[in-house]
Each structure stands twice: as structure tokens, then as C-alpha cells.
Amino acid sequence: MDITPLEQISEDEWRLPAVGKMRAPVIFYADRALLEGMDDKVRTQASNVATLPGIVKASYVMPDGHWGYGFPIGGVAAFDADEGGVVSAGGVGFDISCGVRCLRTGLQAGDVEPVKEQLVDALFQHIPAGLGSTGGIHLDDAEMTEMLLGGARWAIDRGWGSPGDLERIEEHGSMRGAEPKHVSAKARSRQRDEMGTLGSGNHYLEVQRVAEVFAPDVASELSIAEDDVVVSIHCGSRGLGHQIGTEYLREMAIAAADHGIDLPDRELACAPLRSEVGRRYLGAMRAGINCALANRQIITHLTREVFSDVLPKAELPLLYDVSHNTCKEEEHVVDGVRRRLFIHRKGATRAFGPGHPELPEQLRGIGQPVLIGGSMGTESWVLAGTAEGMALSFGSACHGAGRRMSRHRAKKQWRGSKLIKNLAHRGILVRSVSMRGVAEEAPGAYKDVRAVVDSADRAGLARKVARLEPMLCIKG
């Protein structure tokens, strides 16, 4: 990205002043190398977001920012309904509430090493992944409605988890304000056979080892230490969320002119929060969040079943569950005034600081855990929200490494079978239905997640807690 028009505020903060139709500046949190590595379209997209009505303070780009749909991926923006603010289906994205859940196991790497092959095969067999796989749970319409209202709480009520899990999930596992009546029959039908399925693309389930601890005080509160084994699950709201995104994006794009909104890019499709379609979308999108929370809860249950079979001494309590494609109504202090705002996080993780009332009692002293997915051959991270992050980015941080190479190029550059062999030499076992899929997700196709995390830490968005290295990975 050409950074000439940007003003440097600090090593990891840059500002693009508002010009033309922009109602607010763009703030980039990234170091020079990360910024220069971003596509120019990231700047265009973040500037387009800044033109939307009711935007508060700035359009933000996280250190993993890359070219997305309307919004950049790694984009954060707050809107005030009282000032004509909007909700954007493009700003949430197709995979509503896609996120990462991390489970502790109580095991150490040495416990898993002797059964790695058995464990990865059992996980791959037991957890449906990829096109053509279906889950074992099939919901009728009434049960679908209950799921869309209850989220992870619904799943736990049906025996897929324990009530203690809820405390470690954003929104305590159940998003308020969901309105299943605004979820279409087509969206429901896409979900009918997809509960408890992982999906494909960059979605995965990994067994990981805590390789390094950076904040022992926080790690201790989270009950993790070096060499512990954890499980990370990355997936979202599956077909239901994709269909909600598809339908509302189209509707909002067409209706924008009627709302007096001049869209610089149709993919930025949005509607006033107080419009009829805006309200409907919020109700449907929140139902989509519940679908994602229920889905990760069921996958957690399936994972626990596999571990109880292969490693019976393991217990798998939740470390935390974060969503990184959402729009949530939150209270924030802006220039000394407390306001209720709608925070879009598109490929960005909520990162509430210590003391935030939304956090469960046990985590209130350390801030919200922020779970950052890497790629299958590199590393993932646990960070924690900070007090300063609340003011810097409405309590938001990065969500992953971000691609540096398109799928198009990646599949030409790597062969899946060779990648799997090379990773196995390094002790990382990968199972996937598609070799081309593995090539498209090659570790080399992603940016250096460590550079992203270091930048987020230096900028004050979130602090580094622990680095996780993959041991086993299953992909769709």
C-alpha cells in the first residue's frame, strides 16, 4: 500500500485524514512493514467505510488488515443510531460470527505425542468437515427457531456441554435480540444438515501446544502454562449465516438509494439502524450469531467425545470463545460521554479491557482473552484486552495472520501432499479431504502472524499472553 498520504502518529499508529466524502479519518494500527504489505484496496475500503452516515471517531484497520468485501477484513467501525448511523451486512460479512474457541485439556504435550496419529484420525472421522459432509443433528423448523434464540445455551440444554461453558463465551453463549422470524426459509434450509460441522477454507480444528508464555500472571489466571495442550476451533455460522449475508446484502445494496445513502461500493451495503430493513437485519444477524455459538458448542461436544475415547484423563473446559465477524450494540465512552454504539468488527476480535462488566468474574481482572488464529504450519496466539484498547479501537484487536497471497497463486505455488509431508516431518499432522485445499491454505500464503501480534501489542490494542504451536490439524 502506498503510505504517502498517511500521517504517522507512532510506530504502530497511522492516520489518513478525512477528505472528500469521508466523515471521519481512517486510523491504521500496524507497523510500516505491515502497512506497506497491505493492498491499496485496504485504504480505499477503509476510506469508503468512513463515508457512511453516523460513523463515530474513525474507521479503523487492525494490523492484519487485508482486502475484503466493502469493509476491509480487519476493519472496525462504530455507528450511532441517534446520528443516522447504519448497520452494514457487508460490514459483518457472509460468515456471521465466525470465530475461535479454545479449550484447555489438562494434558501436556508428552501425553499426546504417543497417540497423535490415533487422535488426529479420530478427530477427522468424528467431526464433519468440508463440502459433502453433514452433521448428525438435523433440526426441524421449531427446533431451528429454538437454536436461533438460544445459541450455545440451547446446545447445552440438549446435553452438548455443561452450563459452566457459558461463562467463557461472549454474550454468555446467547446473543440477545435475535429474531428468528427474520431468518428466511432458504437460510434455514441451508442449515438443516450443517449443525456441528466445521466447514472448509480457512476453518480448522487444531490440537496445539503452549510453546511460550509472555504474561505469566494472565496465563496463570487462564490456567495455562508452557507445554500444556489446548484445542482451537475456528468456524462460524455455516450455511445459515452465509444465506443471511447473501440476502440482506442484496436487499441493502438495492435499497441504499431509497435511504439517501450514496454507496461508494455496492458491497458496502448498509441501511440506517432505525430503518425497517436495518432492524430486520439486526434480528437476523443476531440469530446468525447464535447459530455460530451453537455450532462451536456442538463441535466442542464432539471433540470431548473423541478425547474421552483416546485420552480418557483429559477434561476440556473452555478457555474462551470469541467471534470476529459481528455488529454488536455496546456502551463506550467517547470524549468523556457514555454512548450506546453499534460496533462492526469485520475480521476483528472484541478485546474488552480489565474490569469490563461484560466479562465473567474470573476474567475481570485480566481483560478479555483474544484468540488469534494463525496458519496450520505456524502458530496461534492468546492475547488479552487492555484498558487503553477501549479508547484506541472501541475495545478491538486483530483476528489472525491475514493472507498475503491469493488462493489462485497459492495453488500454483504449492502441492498439498508435499506440504502435508513436510509438516509431518516437523511433527504436525494434518488431515484434509482435499490436497488442493491444503495448498490454498499453505502457511506461506499467510502473513507473519507474529508481526501482526507484535504490532497489536505495541499499539496497546491487546497484550501478548501465550504463543501456541500446532500439533494436529483437521481441515474441510
Place this chain on the structure above:
Amino acid sequence: MPSWEHFPHEADIGVRGRGESPDIAFEQAALGLTAVVTDPRLVRNDEQVAISCEAPDLEVLFVDWLNALIYEMMTRSLLFGRFRVTIDGLRLSAEAAGEHVDRPRHEPVVEPKGATFTELRVSRDDEGQWVAQCVIDV
């Protein structure tokens, strides 16, 4: 000559179809959509699905067409290898032929989530060929 190709997007993948009419460009782009998942030549055209859609302009019609195919692929676990598209004004009617996903044979790479308005274009190129393209979120 009718043809399809993929074009790069940083996170996902673009599909582009070319032909002497919008109908053919739409058919070709649909082959590009299948190719996001598997090699279209591996797909047997045993099962027929009828699709129709209507939109306020040709570009939205193109997105609707691909999204209708994605819906059929995902809810019926189908892959399509042959398409016949007829566009009458801003109405599309089509027949897609394909078969159920066979995971060992098709090795499906990804599930398409949706066709987007990103890089969306339906127009004639300099040589008079129709081009229909957009990015698919996968």
C-alpha cells in the same frame, strides 16, 4: 470463444466467464464457480435442476444466478458440470446438470459461501465479447 477463468482476490477467489452473449458468459462463469470446488471435467451431468431469477439490473442478476447455484450446491450436496442459460430482459431461466458430491473422486476444495458484489462486472470487452465476473467468498 466461450471461456472461464479465475482471478485473484486477497482472501478469496474471483470467477470470470466470457462469451458472445450474456447467456454464454453466465454459463461460463458458472463453470468457473464449480472449478472453485473441483475440476468441472470430473462432474457427471446426471441430475437436472431448474433455476430462475429476476433482478433490477444485469449485474445483480449475475450475482443472483451464482447464489442460486450455490444454494442448490449446498442444500442438495450437488456439483454442476453443464449449464444452459436463457436471459430475457432481466429474467433468467436456466438448467444446471450435475451430480452428488463424491468426496474421494471430487476432492472438494472449499464450500462457496456466497457470490459478492466485489469486482462485479457484466459488460462487453474491447473485442465485443461479454464478460461476467465477481468474487466468490469461500
